[in-house]
Structures are given as structure tokens and as C-alpha cells.
Amino acid sequence: MLLNKGQTELEILQNRFTSYISAAIQRRRNDYIRQVLRYRQTEVEVERIFKEQSTAAESDIWEELPLLMCIENNQLLCALNAITEREREIFFQSIRWKKF
Structure with missing residues (x-):
């Protein structure tokens, strides 16, 4: 196995590329986590709004009967x-x- 000491131009380029790929993967992972959290938060909000509206609609119906x-x-x-x-x-x- 060859060691990359970062001394030659090819090793420097390989280190930069590895760093770029690592940063890109980390950004994509963070974006995915944010997306999942936004989705879950939206889902909870939609459920809360639906419960409030259905409860309000139900009481409106009861009041009109x-x-x-x-x-x-x-x-x-x-x-x-x-x-x-x-x-x-x-x-x-x-x-x-x-x-x-």
C-alpha cells in the first residue's frame, strides 16, 4: 500500500479531491437530514391543523342541529x-x- 504524504502534485490533487468529495457528502447528508426534519415538522403541523378544523367543524355541526x-x-x-x-x-x- 502506498502512503500519500501530500508531497507530489498528484498526491496534492488526490488530497484536494478527497477533501472535496468528503465535504460534498457531508453537505448532502446535512441537506437530507434538514429535509426529513422539515417534512416531519410539516406533517405534524398538518395533523394539528386537521384536528383543529375537524373539531371546529364538528362543534359547528352540533351547534346547528x-x-x-x-x-x-x-x-x-x-x-x-x-x-x-x-x-x-x-x-x-x-x-x-x-x-x-
Whole structure:
């Protein structure tokens, strides 16, 4: 095996080329890592935005539905259907509700 002492013109050229290739590989590696990190960050942001929008859209839908259609508890729904409209108004005004 020949040792490269960097003394001849060919050895100097080989050392420069090796240095150039090493730097190019390191830059490409760093670019790749940055690209992966940007992609992951973008993916997380998209998921966060999607969750916020779907949650907002879901609550908008619930707010637009008639009150009795928002109730998921069948026993409560039957009981509310059995009382008068005025009694239902009093019931709903006396509690704070989001979703039954």
C-alpha cells in the first residue's frame, strides 16, 4: 500500500479531491437530514391543523342541529319528548350542556 504524504502534485490533487468529495457528502447528508426534519415538522403541523378544523367543524355541526337531535342518551331523549315544550325550555336553560 502506498502512503500519500501530500508531497507530489498528484498526491496534492488526490488530497484536494478527497477533501472535496468528503465535504460534498457531508453537505448532502446535512441537506437530507434538514429535509426529513422539515417534512416531519410539516406533517405534524398538518395533523394539528386537521384536528383543529375537524373539531371546529364538528362543534359547528352540533351547534346547528336542533337541540333534541344532539341528545345521544335515548332515555333522556324519551323523557324530554314526554314533557311539554315549556318544561324542555326550562330544563335546557337550567343546565349547561354541550353534548348528551
